[in-house]
Amino acid sequence: MKILLISFLISLICGALGYVSSGNYYVAMAICLIYFLYxxxxxxxxxxxSNTTYKCAGExxxxxxxxxxxxxxxxSLAEAFENATxxxxxxxKNELEFIEHLAIRERIDYLNKYFRFDIYYMFLNILTLYEDQGGDILTMAETLLQEINRIEExxxxxxxxxxxxxxxxLILWFITLGIVIFVRFGLSSFYSRMLNGLxxxxxxxxxFTLLLVSIHLAINKFTRLPIEESSHHETI
Known part of the structure; x- marks a missing residue:
């Protein structure tokens, strides 16, 4: 519902600005509809x-x-898993409740379907190696921990x-639209003769096409994260 209201509000504002700029109801309605759908x-x-991936990567x-x-x-795997979750x-939390009937190692492996990142796949490999050969797990995972810190930063x-x-x-486009509004009302006698003209x-x-393209490019750029989900999502 919140997204619906925000989408409607933005499209309504753009539609209103479209009408102020052109004086044409059809243009304003088209702008409003296109922006709402987008x-x-x-x-x-x-x-x-983007937000889901960001949160999941942090988890x-x-x-x-x-x-x-x-x-x-x-x-202890059990104590380590309990402290980590x-x-x-x-x-x-929902994922953990769904798999609480499984053994600890099975839960850890199953989470590879939730944490679809290379760092978790590396973690599982290190854990398997630790169980097979023993040793100091922090030393074995030193490179992984460095990579995690680098990704976090x-x-x-x-x-x-x-x-x-x-x-x-936003400031740039507010200024641009502000200039349009100023011209519309500051030079109303001149602009009114052009309203509704081709x-x-x-x-x-x-x-408004350029504005929409700019918004699209900005969203694609700003929602791109330095960590992406990988194809390693099956239990190893």
Whole structure:
């Protein structure tokens, strides 16, 4: 419902601006409809997928870090798994409840279907090697832990940069649309003679087409994360 209201509000604002710019109801309605369909069906999906992947990646990093640390101290799969999942919530908690009837190692393997990242696949390989040969699990996982820290730092930087670029993008287009509104009302006597004319309609259509393309490119760029789901999602 929240996404529906946001999509409707954005499309309504764009439609209103389209009418102010062109003076044509049909152009305004077309802009409103196109923007609503785009935000509700495409933008919503992209943002949701990005946020879900970001959250899941954070859960994966936390799980692996806590598990390895606890395993190095306790030496018990059960205790390490419990400590690594004690603060689970949301979808991760639902997954854990779904597999609580399985043995501990089976649960760890099953989570490879939830944590579809290379770092978790590496973690499973290290755990298998540890069970077969023994040794210091933290030493065995040193490279993995370094990679996890690198990914975490990169994701923080990328998310911060995305927020800043988004604000810059919004400010730029607010200024652009503000100029259009100023011309519309500041030069009303001149502009009113052009309203509903072919040139104004074409210019308005072009402006909002460019805006939509810019939004599309920005969403695709800002929702791209430095960690992606891999094909290693079957239990090894």
């Amino acid at each position: 935000f509700f069906f495409h933008a919503k999906k992209k943002v949701y997928q 994966c990093r936390q799980f692996v870090n806590n598990f390895l640390l606890s395993m190095s101290i306790r030496g 004690i603060n689970a919530d949301g979808q991760f 990169t994701m923080i930087v990328v998310r911060s940069l995305s927020i800043r670029r988004t604000m810059e993008f 040139i104004v309609i074409l210019m308005t259509s072009l402006l």
